[in-house]
Amino acid sequence: MEPIELDSNHKRVLSGTIYLIEKLVNELEQELFSPPETIMVKKTGIPDTESQDRCLAVIGEVKAMIGNFSVKYGLEQEQFELQQLINAKKAVMWEMLHETESRHLAKYGVFPAEIVGEFDADIRKLLKLVEKL
Incomplete structure (x- = not known):
């Protein structure tokens, strides 16, 4: 499948947005596995294992869609x-x-x-x- 060509301005905005979404879901995934307490934060209302698993599944779907966006719109991996x-x-x-x-x-x-x-x-x-x- 040939990537859909976007104007460079649109591509830059989409790349930036998708990058931030990827970063945020990675942070969310990390939060699900990090200790419930750090020096400055104590997490409360921690979801049960089933809810965490559901959240992780959705995070996986988001990451897959990010990969699809990358291919579909010809977004290049930043170095x-x-x-x-x-x-x-x-x-x-x-x-x-x-x-x-x-x-x-x-x-x-x-x-x-x-x-x-x-x-x-x-x-x-x-x-x-x-x-x-």
């Missing part, structure tokens, strides 16, 4: 250097942490002056760790 992805994620984490410094949090209300030094030092420590990734 990227893993280091570029790491650097991009580091930049996002750095920006988020930077925006969490006490001077930035002050826009949400008065930040307690007595903990500014310690709080900002903790944020800087985490920033330094992120920079090492």
